[in-house]
Amino acid sequence: MRKKIAYIFFGFVLIILLAFVKKTLTPIYFDIPKGWPKPYYDFKNNPLTEEGFQLGRQLFYDPILSKDSTISCASCHLQATGFTHVDHALSHGIEGKIGNRNSLTLQNLAWSKNFMWDGAVNHLDVQPLAPITSLVEMDETLQNVVYKLQNSKKYKELFYNAFGTNKVTGQLTLKALSQFLVMLKTSNSKYDKVMRKEELFTDIEQKGYNLFKTNCASCHQEPLFSSDKFENNGLEIDTTLNDFGRIKYTQNPKDYLLFKVPTLRNIEFTYPYMHDGRFKTLTEVIKHYNLEFKTSKTLSKQLVKPMNLSDNERTELLAFLKTLTDKEFLFNSKYSFPK
CATH class of the missing domain: 1.10.760.10 (Cytochrome c-like domain)
Known part of the structure; x- marks a missing residue:
């Protein structure tokens, strides 16, 4: 009986200890080229990690962000063309919809204070909301994106790896995307x-x-x-x-x-x-x-x-x-x- 109680006690202690063990993350150092100005992006509010970067990378290429799962960020932002599109003048969205502007490139965004052609977005962490919610692009809501990600075994694991929780939130989704986007640095031409x-x-x-x-x-x-x-x-x-x-x-x-x-x-x-x-x-x-x-x-x-x-x-x-x-x-x- 005592032996059984001891096992239960030690098991209880182990559970408590594990609850306080923090997820080990792999920090990423953001290198600022010599002679370049200080970035505008505040990395203190979204520390870069390999796990966060990889989650953002998955989200960037995944059409799950669009209403009918046919359009991803990469649909309009192709790497080989400086993360923009080249086969048409204006951005295309779901169901063959056509926008009214050419997509901007995604490069050195850490040094940007203003986003979109008209500067309607002033922070990288909320910039993805514009194409996600645009009726002529992804035509989706952040709430529904979160719902779809929460019901994905893959993403629950990726969110846990990146943020220590398998509960998907809109804020964490946007922060993960930022971790990928802010790393798109070009400085070796x-x-x-x-x-x-x-x-x-x-x-x-x-x-x-x-x-x-x-x-x-x-x-x-x-x-x-x-x-x-x-x-x-x-x-x-x-x-x-x-x-x-x-x-x-x-x-x-x-x-x-x-x-x-x-x-x-x-x-x-x-x-x-x-x-x-x-x-x-x-x-x-x-x-x-x-x-x-x-x-x-x-x-x-x-x-x-x-x-x-x-x-x-x-x-x-x-x-x-x-x-x-x-x-x-x-x-x-x-x-x-x-x-």
Whole structure:
């Protein structure tokens, strides 16, 4: 009898001890390239771990986030093209629905304060809510996403591994997605290697770089090649979309036709270009900035005059832009579909 009581006692003690054992996590160190600014993302509120990253990676590639389980984040954000789409001008959603904007790339998001073309989202942790709840994209609710994940044996295990609980919540789902998204860092293009004095530009690339600094760098600031601001770049309004930019979100007349300045990193592969995907090639983009713009009260001050580049100079500028390609990032298996 005493022996039985002893077994029960020790078993009870063991259960109590196990209840206080914390799940062992594998921390991830977020490396900031030398000379880069401090990220905006607050890692203290969402510490990076391998387990959280892998959960976010699974969610990113899983169509379970959409209403009919046909569209995933990766449907519009393909790794090999800088995490954007290339086969159509505007984003596509479930049931063949078509959105009204081109998808932005997902790169170096730790340094972004504003998300979406109009800046309607101001924090990475809630950014996925926009496509999840959009009627023309995933057309789902976070509540129903949580329900589906909670009823998945795989995801209950992944959430336990990442957060020490197999109870799925909307907050943890969004935090996991952020852990994957914030790690999509590209910083090893030829341009970066030249800046680190590991390589040299060719003559044509150097000339293109000089032209870039004179004509483009005021908006596309190094090393991120974006200002994270909003500008009117002199595009004609597409009368089928009637997209007036940031003003739709702010209702401020000063934001008429203002759109976010996108990064130029991996620009060689992130076509089509502009908020409505109207340009299919970089040659068309350069041609736009080389000619007269559509003038308006909100036209960017940096675009008062066109570039007026010669044919040779446009070729040189294009050569430089291609040095922003980071193939290590575009084909890194760490960011690819989980197997």
